[in-house]
Amino acid sequence: MLISEAEFGSIVSRYKSVLYLCHRNADPDAIGSAFALAGAFGGTVGAIDDLSRTGEALSDIIGAHILIDPSEEGWDMIVVVDTSVQLQLGRIQLARYGLIDHHQDEGLIREAEFYIQRPAKSTAEIVWKILKDNGRQPSREMALGLMAGIISDTGRFKRASAESFMAASELLEAGGFDYEEALQTLSVAPDISQRIAVLKA
Structure with a gap:
């Protein structure tokens, strides 16, 4: 069932235990979005x-506690975030789930109990609209996580839309x-192999 951003709060509030699940090798857009949703509506990030x-690096800065490889059992609802196909979820078998994503792929929407999927440049932009439309004020860390997601997925605004710039302004x-x-939330020190390659070059 396709829902609007404004409907998300009333729907997710029906469930006591909610897991906001990110894809494998989770990036700042997935983490920032899931962290903001959990902070605004309650739940756990995985x-x-x-x-x-x-x-x-982002999760350390914003204080996101993330369960790695959580079991699909024991949750009233799993909300899959920034993920378009089952392959990105590895071995986990979804039964009852919702979806929030900006990729235009029908892989997970067919079986979702509810979903928000539209062509934004990042999932963080969709999540920011969810918070606004439900009257949820973000913490500084939540806003920072969403901002990092937009920066990351737009290539530091090289691929940004008008919505991206508007959301960024509001989040700042x-x-x-x-x-x-x-920007500093996305800074990572080069690992040892990268350092050796640079020295050899």
Whole structure:
């Protein structure tokens, strides 16, 4: 069932235990979006297999506690975030689930109990509209996570839309941070193999 952003709050409130599940090698868009949803509506953030390096850096900065490879059992509802196909979820078998995603793929929407899927440049933009339409004020960390998701998925605004810029402006104001601080959430030190390659070059 396709729902609007404004309907999300009333629907997700029907469930006592909610898992916001990110795809394998979870990136800042997935983590920032899931973290903001859990903070605004209650729930737990999980990810399949691992986090990307930038995703891990972001989660450390915003204080996101993420369950790696959570069981699909024991949740009243699993909301899959920023994920378009089952392959991205590894071995987990979804039974009762919702979906929030910006990719235009029908892989997971057919069996979803509810979904929000539209062509935004990032899932974070959709999640920001969900928060606004449900009257939820983000914490500084939630706003920072969403901002990082937009920066990451738009390639630092090289692929941004008008909605991306509008959401970014609103998040900067809501979170009380500047763009440079948001960029720092995506900074990761090169690993040892990268350092050796640079030295050899």
